Amino acid sequence: MAKQQFKAESKRLLDMMINSIYTHKEIFLRELISNASDAIDKRHFRSLTDASLVPENGYEIRLTADTDARTLTISDNGIGMTKDELENNLGVIAQSGSLAFKKENQTEDTDIIGQFGVGFYASFMVASNVRVISKACGETQAYVWESDGADGYTIEPGEKDSFGTDIILTIKPNQENENGDVEEGYDEFLETYRLAGLVRKYSDYIRYPIKMLMPHSKEKPKPEDAPEDYQPEYETVYEDETLNSMVPLWKKDKKDITEDEYNEFYRSKFMDYMKPLRVIHSHSEGLTASYTSMLYIPAQAPYDYYSKDYQKGLQLYASGVLIMDKCADLLPDYFGFVRGLVDSSDLSLNISREMLQHDRQLKAIAISLEKKIKSELLKMQKDDRENYEKFWEAFGYTIKAGAYANYGADKEKLRDLLMFYSAKEKKMISLKEYREAMPEGQEEIYYAAGTNVDLLDKLPQAEMVRKHDYDILYLTADIDEFVINLLAEQDEKKFRSITAGDLNLSSDEEKKEAEEKSTANRAMFDLMKESLDGKVKDVRVSSRLVSDPVCLTSEGSLSIEMERVLNAMPNGQGHVNAEKILEINASHPVFETLCKLYNDDQDKLKQYTELLYNQALLIAGIPIADPAAFSNAICDLMAK
Numbered sequence: 001m002a003k004q005q006f007k008a009e010s011k012r013l014l015d016m017m018i019n020s021i022y023t024h025k026e027i028f029l030r031e032l033i034s035n036a037s038d039a040i041d042k043r044h045f046r047s048l049t050d051a052s053l054v055p056e057n058g059y060e061i062r063l064t065a066d067t068d069a070r071t072l073t074i075s076d077n078g079i080g081m082t083k084d085e086l087e088n089n090l091g092v093i094a095q096s097g098s099l100a101f102k103k104e105n106q107t108e109d110t111d112i113i114g115q116f117g118v119g120f121y122a123s124f125m126v127a128s129n130v131r132v133i134s135k136a137c138g139e140t141q142a143y144v145w146e147s148d149g150a151d152g153y154t155i156e157p158g159e160k161d162s163f164g165t166d167i168i169l170t171i172k173p174n175q176e177n178e179n180g181d182v183e184e185g186y187d188e189f190l191e192t193y194r195l196a197g198l199v200r201k202y203s204d205y206i207r208y209p210i211k212m213l214m215p216h217s218k219e220k221p222k223p224e225d226a227p228e229d230y231q232p233e234y235e236t237v238y239e240d241e242t243l244n245s246m247v248p249l250w251k252k253d254k255k256d257i258t259e260d261e262y263n264e265f266y267r268s269k270f271m272d273y274m275k276p277l278r279v280i281h282s283h284s285e286g287l288t289a290s291y292t293s294m295l296y297i298p299a300q301a302p303y304d305y306y307s308k309d310y311q312k313g314l315q316l317y318a319s320g321v322l323i324m325d326k327c328a329d330l331l332p333d334y335f336g337f338v339r340g341l342v343d344s345s346d347l348s349l350n351i352s353r354e355m356l357q358h359d360r361q362l363k364a365i366a367i368s369l370e371k372k373i374k375s376e377l378l379k380m381q382k383d384d385r386e387n388y389e390k391f392w393e394a395f396g397y398t399i400k401a402g403a404y405a406n407y408g409a410d411k412e413k414l415r416d417l418l419m420f421y422s423a424k425e426k427k428m429i430s431l432k433e434y435r436e437a438m439p440e441g442q443e444e445i446y447y448a449a450g451t452n453v454d455l456l457d458k459l460p461q462a463e464m465v466r467k468h469d470y471d472i473l474y475l476t477a478d479i480d481e482f483v484i485n486l487l488a489e490q491d492e493k494k495f496r497s498i499t500a501g502d503l504n505l506s507s508d509e510e511k512k513e514a515e516e517k518s519t520a521n522r523a524m525f526d527l528m529k530e531s532l533d534g535k536v537k538d539v540r541v542s543s544r545l546v547s548d549p550v551c552l553t554s555e556g557s558l559s560i561e562m563e564r565v566l567n568a569m570p571n572g573q574g575h576v577n578a579e580k581i582l583e584i585n586a587s588h589p590v591f592e593t594l595c596k597l598y599n600d601d602q603d604k605l606k607q608y609t610e611l612l613y614n615q616a617l618l619i620a621g622i623p624i625a626d627p628a629a630f631s632n633a634i635c636d637l638m639a640k
């Protein structure tokens with residue numbers, strides 16, 4: 001049986017095309033300029049074997065907007081189209097002359113963009129009528145293709161002086177609702193500044209000049225007989241301007257790019273007035289896609305960085321044409337602060353060029369970018385500490401959040417980038433640095449968590465650690481202790497909070513003495529515990545206090561600081577309680593007083609216990625439940 005060809009209702013097909021492929025109608029310009037660039041590429045390719053085809057005044061793409069006639073013309077002096085080509089390329093949807101050209105000529109040398117044979121029809125998103133006047137290279141007769149979209153097209157002989165193509169779009173009128181508000185605006189596509197902006201956005205790196213007459217306001221020359229109170233007069237002058245920068249900076253050789261050029265590009269492209277801390281510019285030949293990337297580490301977080309509005313992502317270019325402004329899949333969340341772009345001519349794009357067809361390519365690129373970013377950050381941490389500290393100040397939280405997210409799935413990737421404040425060095429250090437500086441005999445990595453360094457510096461528990469000349473990491477961000485707990489150890493040494501559990505820093509004798517004293521005074525401690533009414537798990541003699549009278553420590557997996565952080569969360573899961581221990585320094589005179597009161601005045605002992613507990617809370621940086629009562633109790637004591 002003879003095979004039948006599918007028939008398509010071309011009107012419907014065109015309508016579908018126009019309305020469902022693209023999300024932004026402004027991309028019609030990108031598509032037409034890409035076609036013009038392809039056409040010039042083809043002419044250039046042919047001119048290599050036929051010198052007569054080299055245009056006298058060079059190649060160019062020109063935009064002309066006529067607001068009165070409501071037309072926008074995109075002209076090129078490229079290869080042009082014969083009558084047949086107009087018929088085949090513009091009359092058959094999904095026929096790509098460009099793809100055929102690439103296949104026929106098997107050339108790697110061109111950057112031909114077209115492949116699907118649909119881009120041209122994007123014109124109908126903004127135009128009610130499209131006229132294409134084209135004269136193919138080497139031909140004497142020009143032809144005019146014209147269509148209003150749905151009702152088909154006509155082709156007739158026409159007039160054109162030089163080889164190339166003019167695409168004349170009659171821009172649709174603005175669509176208004178009953179109230180006269182603009183619902184669909186089209187006028188903008190006749191405004192020179194808007195058009196120039198679109199060129200810069202999507203087609204900045206098309207390698208031929210895209211020109212347009214741009215209006216400029218100029219002061220008129222002052223007349224000789226100008227009166228004294230002469231006010232300068234202005235007129236609008238049109239000057240020819242090239243709108244695109246043509247050579248993508250990232251395609252230049254690294255050694256030919258100055259620091260200023262990198263920085264200027266960053267500032268203008270990513271709207272940051274501070275110069276970046278680092279530029280990572282590289283070219284990669286991958287199995288799935290070769291690409292060039294130019295990444296920047298900003299010096300400061302954008303104002304919305306820590307809000308839901310911030311969108312991470314890199315610009316994605318295919319052969320110099322912008323495909324996506326913020327391709328989120330190229331960056332993991334924890335490197336979401338990185339700005340920059342990726343350019344590849346190997347990407348398999350989907351038909352609208354708004355997405356890639358295979359995210360396999362994207363994944364491969366993302367993995368290699370992540371490695372690059374990490375290794376560059378580590379380099380910075382090692383060789384350029386000042387800038388790394390700035391980076392850490394701006395984005396350290398993101399890295400810590402990344403290490404904590406998903407139950408620590410990425411913690412090992414990020415471990416070496418982490419920095420915490422060192423009590424000894426009085427600056428931020430990495431975990432590796434702490435570990436390497438550990439003196440012989442130190443068995444654990446000490447840390448203290450709290451709201452600020454000054455407070456932590458004064459923690460009674462720190463004195464014992466300092467006495468041994470051991471460093472302490474001060475964890476001052478809410479997330480810090482959670483991250484440290486997930487990491488659990490660094491090069492086989494466990495993390496140990498100086499306010500939790502047994503620090504193992506006192507000698508066996510000291511420990512024994514503390515235990516004995518605790519046992520001997522068990523009844524007193526039980527009474528104290530009871531009077532605190534469940535607020536502490538135990539009261540005991542401390543083996544970690546040196547000169548201070550009292551402190552709070554914790555047992556179990558939840559520390560006092562974690563309790564504070566979790567309970568302060570707006571969507572916290574109810575109230576959590578750390579298992580607190582009130583530790584008393586038996587060498588402090590207050591201990592004797594307590595023992596005395598236990599025998600003489602147990603009510604007073606209970607009052608003092610409450611006072612000591614509140615003091616311990618204050619030292620730990622935790623607000624007390626009833627500050628007025630606390631203050632009154634102290635005043636009562638003072639008055640006695």
Ligand SMILES: Nc1ncnc2c1ncn2[C@@H]1O[C@H](COP(=O)(O)OP(=O)(O)OP(=O)(O)O)[C@@H](O)[C@H]1O
Nearest residue numbers: 035039089096097098114115116117118119120165
């Ligand atoms: N300005 C032009 N000069 C010469 N030929 C052109 C021009 N514009 C379009 N063409 C021809 O028309 C064909 C169809 O264009 P169209 O934009 O629809 O698709 P494409 O560029 O091939 O592919 P894509 O949909 O990927 O953009 C092109 O392949 C090209 O052969």
